[in-house]
Amino acid sequence: MRLKDETKNENIFKATLQLINEVGLSETSMSKIAKSANVSASTIYVYFENKEDLLNKLYLEAKRKMSEEMFTDFDESLPIQAAFEISLRRFTHFILKNKEYFLFIEQFQNSPLLKKITSEESAEYFEPLYRLFEKGKEQNILKQVDTSLLNIFTSYPAMQAAKEHFLGKSELNEDKLNLIVQMTWDSVKA
Amino acid sequence: MRLKDETKNENIFKATLQLINEVGLSETSMSKIAKSANVSASTIYVYFENKEDLLNKLYLEAKRKMSEEMFTDFDESLPIQAAFEISLRRFTHFILKNKEYFLFIEQFQNSPLLKKITSEESAEYFEPLYRLFEKGKEQNILKQVDTSLLNIFTSYPAMQAAKEHFLGKSELNEDKLNLIVQMTWDSVKA
Amino acid sequence: MRLKDETKNENIFKATLQLINEVGLSETSMSKIAKSANVSASTIYVYFENKEDLLNKLYLEAKRKMSEEMFTDFDESLPIQAAFEISLRRFTHFILKNKEYFLFIEQFQNSPLLKKITSEESAEYFEPLYRLFEKGKEQNILKQVDTSLLNIFTSYPAMQAAKEHFLGKSELNEDKLNLIVQMTWDSVKA
Amino acid sequence: MRLKDETKNENIFKATLQLINEVGLSETSMSKIAKSANVSASTIYVYFENKEDLLNKLYLEAKRKMSEEMFTDFDESLPIQAAFEISLRRFTHFILKNKEYFLFIEQFQNSPLLKKITSEESAEYFEPLYRLFEKGKEQNILKQVDTSLLNIFTSYPAMQAAKEHFLGKSELNEDKLNLIVQMTWDSVKA
């Protein structure tokens, strides 16, 4: 038998990411992916069950990568505010350095393609952040509100700022990131 | 020649909104819109140049409606914080009462269909809010940061909370809205 | 609007019949039908919901045509044997004169495409024959067996002889038809 | 070289039969057969030239099996009517006990896949029956008609009754078989 080309899987992922960034998720067809990855369309079906499977696996890979970047060597014993700031900065840096992954995650999460199984599987990647929120509330350092609300205020403004950065509307440099970190902290601190 | 039928235009809009909410933007085809609006597909082309034109016009209409709801009888002479709170509450209430408009706007903004021309045209609808931000900064009541940043912190957490509300994840009731208003204010106030 | 081309529907039917006879039902694709009917494949979907709908309608049309040929001016007051013979002769003549319809019906009935709704709808076309069987049993002229069994012995030998005729194995001329009528009558008569 | 694995060949046959019965001939693909037989799709090509070859060989095997069941210990010296009845009963019992073989033969014979070479090769399996017909005509016990006609009236009604039995339309029990034997005999006897 022929040896499995380990890079082919990766090439398909890369082609998919690139296309989704260029033309959008809904315009990204299997045949376009195939052409861009220099394989036959039917070859994709050797590596993935179908389009949904391909996107789900790419989504989990993106989430895994992001979580890895955010929480590798993450010191959970740090004071709440310091840990919070580090997380938010790492999160934002990941987005800025991984535009393609981020914009894919964004589009995929906002599409009806996201099935619940996937969303539950991917949630666990961010456990450290949720634990941080809980600890912060226990110590009365964070506001006594739903963790989901803390998460919203922590993640979405930075994400939106990054999106506007990518669209060329308004640069997200380190100065601006400092402001975002400050404003975010103000919103969640007790 | 006969006058264009104003109600037909409206029916097409309504059908489009409904479909986008039910099956998603990318699954909303001209023929589905036509069937749902009880007109022939070709009739849509009497009222709109093409699909893009239809969606753009619907987007502007949605933005106009939202701005109208937010700023009708809006007293610009109120103190900054009061004006800010009123705006944010009205904004959130609009979203909650106009699920279809909101989810359409969301999907459309996240799609590559949104052309820049449209996005500039639609910005002016929110002039009163931008003026409020400027005034707040002048009076040193709001943080000295980009207006776009103030806008991000003001709009996106509430929008995200509404989305999770619509998805059934976490109810957005008046108590929660109070928390959001508080957290948002904390993030933007000087 | 453009006028509906009444012949187009008929052309699609004809192309379908021809293809099914030439290459078989399972090899008859929508694109082959389209090419053979000199229309675009998508045009077929203007006239029929989908492939199943096209085949079902063609099947009903074939059944209707056969029933028309068999029972037009059919004198139900004739003696059983005479009526029986006329029916069987007409049935066989229909098959011989309508090879394409017959071979399509055969293939369709033996395929999993035949849905029950269709089969019930089409059964009523042969009511006169079933009534004849019932009357024959009442008068003790036919054997006291299930009507379905009478139908099997009446229809299938003639059908099989026609199939072998079409395959060039053994000609079905009037002499042979006389023999078939005799043998069939012997099998069902009391 | 290694010997071809006889059980693998058999497994492929079994899987093919099963699939054809479950999903139909036209839905039975090489990859489905492979999966069902627990071999790789390419392994099938070690044992058979291509799909057509596989089906042809399975067809001959089915015919051989049927003939074996019908004519083993068949006493050609019996009186015509007794021999005829025994043959017909064995034939019907074979069908009822070998649903999978029978339905495969049926589907294959009605498909354009059946090539003439195959059909001639398979005819010889039924020589004993043809000899019986010839003898019956010589003794003026059977009608003086084509042997092919005698064969049609002998085989097809029973086959059709079995098909309706398998479809759940009308049970083929011993009582019914007795009726079929009687009716068939009436049709062929002089």
Next chain:
DNA sequence: TATGAATGAGTGTTCATTCAT
């Protein structure tokens, strides 16, 4: 104005088969 008819280009997916090991 309104619309049914028509279509080329595209969709995701499966197919039988061959290749390289």
Next chain:
DNA sequence: GATGAATGAACACTCATTCAT
């Protein structure tokens, strides 16, 4: 002998849009 990898061709069907009336 056995098989995973690979593929061009085909499948049924939908799309946005134009045409003729």
